[in-house]
Amino acid sequence: MALLAPAGLWLLLLVPPIVLLYFMKLRRPEVRVPASFLWARALRQARSDSFFERLRVNLLLILQIVAVALLALALSRPFTRAAGTVAGHVILVVDRSASMEAGGRFEAARARALQTVGEAPPGTVFMVISATTRARVEIPFTDDRSQVTRALRELGPLDTGTRLAPALRLALSLSRQFGDAEIELFSDQAPGQDDESDPMTGADLAARLRRPFIARPARNVAVSALEARPAGPGFDVLASVTSFADEPLRGYLELHQGARLVDARTVELPARGRHDYIFKIAGGDDVLEARLVLPDDLEVDNHAFTVLPREGETRVLLVSDGNPFLEKALVLLPAVRVFRVAPRDLRTAAGYDLTVWDSVEPPPDLRGSRLVIHPPSPTERPAAFPLSGDPAHPLSRFVDWSSVHVGRVGNTTVPSWGKVIARAGPLPAVFALERGALREVVVDFDLFTSDAPLSPAFPIFLSNAVAWLTGRPLPGSASGTASGRVAAETPIALDFLRAGEPIEVTRPGGRVVTLPNKSVGLTFSDTDRQGVYTFRQGGRKTRIAVDIGDPAESDLSRVGSPPSAAETQASRGAVRDRINEYWGAAVLLALAVLMGEWYVFHQRG
């Protein structure tokens, strides 16, 4: 045994003062007795009764010296060297993707992780990172095993795809802070399998990464696609079923509209085959679910959800003497029907979802949202180019304003409640006004003196403007979703809803979350469960379906390569020289001795 801090032995200098104090003794109270010789005889007799009684006289002194010696020993940090497992830093990366639900994979992964925690040497510091399509730190570095164990027990698989790269990248960057840190991966995938282009197969990761082999082949059939398109008075629904099994399978495919079963088909699939089914349904409840009734190892992908596109179109009235750029861009927007009228022929703007005023001042008593292009201005000022935009505003989403050049901008004053979207130098070129339910977007420059109509930003901006002004996310727009579905963990932009008014989100399963919605550009990213999410704001309701979004997740036979022997070793800890310190035991012993001294002292008192 050696000492890491021999200076701690200086504490032994306390022993002489203790002995001195003991012999100086405390002041004793005097008691007058008739004859002290009887006590002297009794004392002699008591001392001669037992050797231990004599020892007892000095027991307090001995205990005090022993306590000080133990404390000195603790301060000097005694240690021994031994070959064995090393207490260090271990980052546990747990795959929570949907494929881990199959065949008890997640339970096996969790059991192995708990085993790692249980078998690790004392003092090991753990971190838990969960991996889905993104990385989450579930537990930061801690040596509290109960906390780590509890976190692992509370984890469960999610209905998401797999991307190990973000989690491993995070783990690798954290592990570099500690030389001895190791990464242990609990997944049915091998690193790099999900994203071959990711540079996570480097030597540094290979040196630190260990992974037990928990994947096991399983049989699975999935609803791989569900699409609904308007067709006449109703909708055509396309559902694809893909088998990842190595044998033919037979089952049923049910189509539910809301809570109602509207159709069912027999499914007969060859080994690793695929079949498409087309259903014809009428309008009604806008939530569709394709449900596969077939025994396999993964239940979550036997369901697929979609929200029917809104029936009807967005009616846009373009008040213009003729602007082919604008008219063309509007017409190209999906689910938008454009009506053009010359300003002098305008009778009423009522009955339209949106009015677009091109080089015309809208009437002051006009109700409803409007897009004003190049409002008449007595003076115009030359503008600097290119434009600079506010990327946080939903109107600027995916719009590259820097590609737009403007010759002159109007001289319109932006009201105090307005928000400038794009500027030409200091001059506002595009701004938005919002007061209550009324929204207005003003493009304060002439399209004919700008290259904006020729820029890719223009149709995107128009799409954003129509969605923001009408409060309806357009199919395929940046704010909306293709065919009413998004992949799990995809953030949903809520800019089609008004800012400042709380949004109530009902998750699959019925849990309701209220978002304060205090700023523009709000997104909802808690979409890790498959199903339909309902967003309510005031009387307005929007539904968006979420599914796994990764067909590869259903292929349970894709389990990656088994880990090498070196990769499997981590759960048992690295074998190196280790240092066993004993200062803790010395402190505990000193504490026990002091408690004993206290007990003896009070027994004698």
Added chain:
Amino acid sequence: MDPELLRRIEQLSLAVRRTRGNVFSGDHASARHGHSIEFADYRNYSLGDDFRHIDWNAYGRLEKLFLKMFREETELAVYVVIDRSASMDAVAGKFDYARAVAAALGYIALCNCDRLLLAAVDRAVGAAVGPLRGKMRGLRCFEFLERLTSAADGDLAGALEAFARARNRRGLCLVISDFLQDGQVFDGLKALRQAGHDVFAIQVLGESELHPELAGDLRLVDSETGATQDVTVDGPLLEAYRVTLKGYVDELAAQCRRWGMGYALAPTSRPLPDLLMDALRRERLLR
């Protein structure tokens, strides 16, 4: 003294273990044969004997001269010696108890027409009163004891030896003390005995001496010598003290018996009537 107790103890009398002759007639039988109405024995006539005591009837029958001997009624000298050393006042109530015992025994002696001498001893023989005779002298006896105070120190053995030397007349010597003196305390009693006194030791001990309630680290100061003893009083030491005290008391009692003395332990917790009516009668001091 409680009048009721006085009335009760008037019925008692002091008993001597060995009768002895005295100058004055009294209530106690003497070993000295003399002239009274109670026949004791015969002895051969020798020259010089009083002819009046020859039993002529015996001479008529046996033709030998025998002298007729009668038991003489003698007066008993009672010495009540009370220890007033510092140790007697070191425990609350002990000296008072000793004075009460002395008063009771003195009163009993006076009631029986004995010749009473009360003496207080410390380092030497101190104040004394007597000889007193007759019940009417009881008040003086009580006044003496009431005025008696404890001394600063004490040497019981030396004082008793001095007392033995000073008193030629043999009698019943009642010594009331705690007898707590290291080593030589019995020498004093022995001196009294060797002087021909009938000795009875009454050892008065306080409750706090018999069952001390001390604990912890203490410095014990001897009330007479001023000597100190540092002790850490705990259960085992208290037990050792009780054993030591019992051994000391038992040794004193055994010595007394060995030398033909009477002994009685008088704890202050014991009511005085109990001591007089029960313990001292059982020890044949009173009857």
